[in-house]
Amino acid sequence: MPSNEPTFAELLADCAHSAVHLEMRDQYAVDEEVEAFTAWRNGFRHDPDDRASWWRPWLDLMQAVAARGVVVRRARIVSEPVTEYIRYEHSGTFTNIAAGEQVRWLPRRQASAIALPGNDFWLFDDRVIRWNHFTGDGASAGQEISDDPAAAKLCMEAFEAVWARAIPHDEYKIR
Numbered sequence: 001m002p003s004n005e006p007t008f009a010e011l012l013a014d015c016a017h018s019a020v021h022l023e024m025r026d027q028y029a030v031d032e033e034v035e036a037f038t039a040w041r042n043g044f045r046h047d048p049d050d051r052a053s054w055w056r057p058w059l060d061l062m063q064a065v066a067a068r069g070v071v072v073r074r075a076r077i078v079s080e081p082v083t084e085y086i087r088y089e090h091s092g093t094f095t096n097i098a099a100g101e102q103v104r105w106l107p108r109r110q111a112s113a114i115a116l117p118g119n120d121f122w123l124f125d126d127r128v129i130r131w132n133h134f135t136g137d138g139a140s141a142g143q144e145i146s147d148d149p150a151a152a153k154l155c156m157e158a159f160e161a162v163w164a165r166a167i168p169h170d171e172y173k174i175r
Contacts, residue, residue: 005145008122008130012065015124019065020159021074023120026083029138040088046095059099066100073102075162077111080175085138093169104166114161115154123155 012019046054066072074096078086093103120132129152133141146152 008143009061011122011124011128011130011145012061012070014128015065015070017069017125018071018073019122019124020072020156020163021120021122022117022155022159022162023074023076024116025120025134025138026079027085027138028134030140037085037088040091041084046092048094051098054095054098059095062096062099062101071102072100073104073159073163075104075106075159075166077106077108077116077162079108082174087174090169090172090174097169103169104163105169105172106162106166110165111162114158114165116158116162117151117154121155123152123159126156127152129155 006014062072076086076089082090090105096103117131120134122130122132124130127147127149129146129148131144131146133144135141
């Protein structure tokens with residue numbers, strides 16, 4: 001990524017009203033999650049009463065952004081029955097919500113008629129996109145920043161269509 005592109009924290013700092021994130025993969029294998037995913041597989045679960053043990057600095061960042069009045073929404077399109085990785089994500093999502101994110105889940109079968117971009121993304125204030133690229137096995141393949149109006153419109157419309165059909169986290173039952 002060229003050094004003149006803003007970091008994720010800078011994108012959030014410049015965000016005035018909304019940040020939305022669409023996740024469409026059933027498996028991620030990003031380096032910073034390997035240890036936590038392994039611990040979860042071995043029985044670890046976050047203690048709702050021990051906020052200090054939750055995923056930092058991510059949750060601190062989300063909490064600060066939400067405190068500024070930015071609405072942060074995350075939607076996940078998932079195949080059912082879900083993968084072990086999605087079970088892991090679901091079990092820890094209460095921490096995202098506690099930090100101020102809104103999270104919904106959409107079974108993939110209900111997404112068939114939605115025009116979706118080819119990659120996961122963050123969309124800031126309906127105008128700046130941070131594409132998240134992944135390898136076939138789910139490892140990060142880098143990010144790309146775009147302010148292309150047509151792509152931003154596609155992302156906004158796709159996200160809103162997913163959001164309208166998706167199930168709030170506290171109502172979504174893992175299958």
